Amino acid sequence: MCKSILSFAVLLFFISCGNKQTSTSSNEQTNNSASADNMLAEKMDRGKAIYDKTCTVCHQATGAGVPKSFPPLASSDYLNADVNKVIDGLLFGNKGEMVVNGETYNNVMPPQVLTDEEISYVLTYVYNSWQNSAKEVTPEMVAQRRASNQ
Numbered sequence: 001m002c003k004s005i006l007s008f009a010v011l012l013f014f015i016s017c018g019n020k021q022t023s024t025s026s027n028e029q030t031n032n033s034a035s036a037d038n039m040l041a042e043k044m045d046r047g048k049a050i051y052d053k054t055c056t057v058c059h060q061a062t063g064a065g066v067p068k069s070f071p072p073l074a075s076s077d078y079l080n081a082d083v084n085k086v087i088d089g090l091l092f093g094n095k096g097e098m099v100v101n102g103e104t105y106n107n108v109m110p111p112q113v114l115t116d117e118e119i120s121y122v123l124t125y126v127y128n129s130w131q132n133s134a135k136e137v138t139p140e141m142v143a144q145r146r147a148s149n150q
């Protein structure tokens, strides 16, 4: 008697295990409609990381630069006047006299060893910070300058 109850219980156990369903339906919704705003935010994040690592040493975290030595990137008339000149400066370096916000600089900025994508991120960050003109720089714009100057 005891034995049959026990085997019945074991049988029930197996049946219930066998019926156990593994849920494969996923309700996860992937939202692929990344808006332009999200893309800009991502470029800004990446650009800031590159800026903090590469440019702050001279232009400072605030973009204010250092008087007489390193020109400001914050509210820079030079920056906002001609994006191609700015891209060229990063690709090939800047030297000789340069007037930024009425101050003359005569110093050297070495070429920045960055990919087209990295330059597009860091410049998008700079243009969208510190009261600059909110321009977006694409890797294609950088590639074009690189190719036309070789």
Ligand code: HEC
Binding pocket: 051, 054, 055, 056, 057, 058, 059, 069, 070, 071, 072, 073, 076, 078, 079, 086, 089, 090, 094, 095, 096, 097, 098, 100, 105, 106, 107, 108, 109, 110, 112, 122, 123, 126
């Ligand atoms: C070693 C110091 C140094 C580093 C690092 C450096 N720069 Fe410069 N940058 C300069 C100097 C010096 C000038 C001015 C050159 C001249 O007098 O002709 C300049 C000029 C500029 C200008 C044009 C003038 C202005 O203020 O608008 C821009 C834009 C600029 N740099 C962006 C950057 C960015 C972005 C980075 C980082 C990817 C960077 N620089 C890294 C030293 C540096």
